[in-house]
Structure formats: C-alpha cells, structure tokens
Amino acid sequence: MTGTDNGREWALITGASAGIGKVFAQKLAREGMNCILVARRKELLEELAGQLKSHHGVDCRVFPQDLGEFEAPAKILEFVQGEGIEVEVLINNAGFGSHGHFCDLDSEWEMRMIDVNCRALVGVSRAFAPPMRQRGRGSIVHLASVASFQACPYMATYGATKAFVLMFSEALWGELKPHGVHVSALCPGPTESEFFQVARFGAGRSGPFVGAEPTEIVVDRGLAAMRANQPCIVSGFRNWIKTVAVRFFPRWVTTRVAAFLLNPKNFGLEDQSK
Numbered sequence: 154m155t156g157t158d159n160g161r162e163w164a165l166i167t168g169a170s171a172g173i174g175k176v177f178a179q180k181l182a183r184e185g186m187n188c189i190l191v192a193r194r195k196e197l198l199e200e201l202a203g204q205l206k207s208h209h210g211v212d213c214r215v216f217p218q219d220l221g222e223f224e225a226p227a228k229i230l231e232f233v234q235g236e237g238i239e240v241e242v243l244i245n246n247a248g249f250g251s252h253g254h255f256c257d258l259d260s261e262w263e264m265r266m267i268d269v270n271c272r273a274l275v276g277v278s279r280a281f282a283p284p285m286r287q288r289g290r291g292s293i294v295h296l297a298s299v300a301s302f303q304a305c306p307y308m309a310t311y312g313a314t315k316a317f318v319l320m321f322s323e324a325l326w327g328e329l330k331p332h333g334v335h336v337s338a339l340c341p342g343p344t345e346s347e348f349f350q351v352a353r354f355g356a357g358r359s360g361p362f363v364g365a366e367p368t369e370i371v372v373d374r375g376l377a378a379m380r381a382n383q384p385c386i387v388s389g390f391r392n393w394i395k396t397v398a399v400r401f402f403p404r405w406v407t408t409r410v411a412a413f414l415l416n417p418k419n420f421g422l423e424d425q426s427k
C-alpha cells in the first residue's frame with residue numbers, strides 16, 4: 154500500500170517549513186517522491202505542499218506538529234499509518250540552537266532543544282526504522298553539524314545535542330547496514346537558513362559565520378551521502394578540514410579556540426554576567 158494511486162515512493166521530512174528541510178523536500182519532490190511535511194508553521198507547509206504538487210506532480214501531505222511535544226513521534230506515526238503510507242526516505246532535520254552564556258539562556262528553551270534535536274529525532278527514527286528493516290530497504294538522514302565534533306562554548310546545549318545526533322546516527326548505520334537500510338548524518342557548517350535568527354545570534358554575525366554555504370549545496374551533499382550509505386558527511390572541504398584538525402589537539406585547546414570564536418562579544422551581544 155502506498156497511500157496514493159500515483160505509485161511513487163514517500164519521503165517524510167521534519168522541519169520542512171524553512172531552510173534545509175524545505176530544500177530537502179523540494180529536491181526529493183523534483184526527483185519524483187511524494188512528501189510528508191512536518192513542522193509547526195502550517196501555512197508555510199501548505200504553501201510548500203501546493204508548490205510541490207503543481208511543479209512536480211507529486212502527492213504531498215502536511216502534518217503540523219510541535220516536535221517538542223512528548224507524544225510527537227507517536228502522533229506522526231499514527232498519521233502516516235492512517236494514510237496507509239510506507240515511508241522510504243526519512244529526513245530527520247528539525248532542530249534549533251541558542252547562543253549566549255549558558256547561565257543567562259532561557260532554561261525552557263534549552264530543555265526544548267534537547268526534546269526537539271534529540272528526543273524527537275530518536276522517537277521518529279524508532280517509529281520508521283523497523284518497517285524499513287522489515288522491507289530490507291529505506292534511507293534515513295539525520296541533521297548533525299560541524300558542532301558535533303567538539304565542545305561549543307556559548308552554544309553548549311546545541312553542540313551537545315548535535316554530538317548526540319552524530320553518535321546515534323553512526324550507531325544506527327552500523328545496525329541497519331546489514332539489513333539494506335541507509336543511515337547518514339549530514340554535518341553542515343554555517344548554512345543559509347533561519348537558524349541564526351532563531352538561535353538569536355547577534356546582529357553582527359561576524360567572524361566564523363561569514364560565508365555561510367548555500368542551502369542547495371548542503372542538501373545535494375546530504376542526498377549524495379544518503380544514496381552512497383555514507384555514515385557521516387561533513388559539508389564542504391573547509392568544514393571537513395576543521396572537523397579533522399580537532400583530532401590532533403587536546404580537547405581543552407579546541408574548546409578554548411571555540412570559546413574565543415563563539416564569544417557573544419564578537420556578535421555585538423552584551424555580557425550579562427557583569
């Protein structure tokens with residue numbers, strides 16, 4: 154059962170209302186996949202679904218859902234099963250960050266970040282990986298980050314969630330490879346999207362974030378890794394060099410360098426600790 158009569162395969166993309174997730178949906182639809190779009194902003198999802206249907210002739214379903222909610226993965230699974238859809242490609246992309254002194258950041262925001270970036274990602278994977286294993290095919294992409302490779306002062310919770318995502322993804326890759334299911338962690342560096350705005354980076358966006366990569370290029374690399382069943386892909390040569398270089402230094406050194414680069418003062422933000 155495919156949930157539609159057009160006979161095409163289905164992709165489920167979380168965080169499809171903006172940025173990287175939206176481009177994943179556009180590219181998968183261009184390749185002829187039907188799409189299930191998940192995020193909170195219903196109107197943006199519906200607008201995108203309309204575009205994908207009219208431009209690419211695919212079927213599209215919209216499921217507005219806050220992934221910070223405890224029951225979110227179960228609700229998504231229930232919806233997909235209710236539609237009679239088998240998910241062939243899962244893009245676990247939804248996520249957000251924060252920037253600033255940990256002691257000054259909103260506690261609720263930090264806890265929800267763990268819920269969305271980690272808890273929901275595990276729950277959605279747990280919902281859709283078993284049928285993929287049973288069928289002996291399917292693909293999962295998880296959005297990790299260059300932040301997955303080292304501690305990130307002033308983005309402490311975010312960096313830790315992305316380290317979790319990378320380790321979780323690679324472990325799943327090891328488990329599911331013998332069953333014909335692909336799992337890839339896509340690790341972008343700074344990428345053009347709403348991310349920095351949502352994370353409340355200072356207006357300056359100075360230093361390390363000059364020259365963010367175009368979203369299209371990052372997504373192309375993610376899709377190539379997914380097809381090749383590459384467990385981890387760092388987007389861009391410069392970003393890759395950075396993730397390799399950190400292995401050659403004691404961790405306290407790379408943490409000090411990151412603390413210097415990510416210091417809110419570099420982004421025009423005031424130090425609230427004084």
Ligand SMILES: NC(=O)c1ccc[n+]([C@@H]2O[C@H](COP(=O)([O-])OP(=O)(O)OC[C@H]3O[C@@H](n4cnc5c(N)ncnc54)[C@H](OP(=O)(O)O)[C@@H]3O)[C@@H](O)[C@H]2O)c1
Pocket residue numbers: 167168169170171172173174191192193194195218219220221246247248249250269296297298299340341342343344345346347348349351
């Ligand atoms: N941009 C970068 O520089 C960068 C670098 C490395 C990794 N990443 C990762 O890439 C992924 C996508 O980020 P992006 O750059 O595309 O940022 P973005 O433009 O801010 O998009 C984030 C997406 O996640 C969704 N989302 C956020 N909170 C959600 C929630 N509680 N429930 C459901 N959906 C939620 C948003 O939709 P709604 O607001 O409509 O819910 C939106 O569609 C994230 O996991 C991020 O950590 C980004």
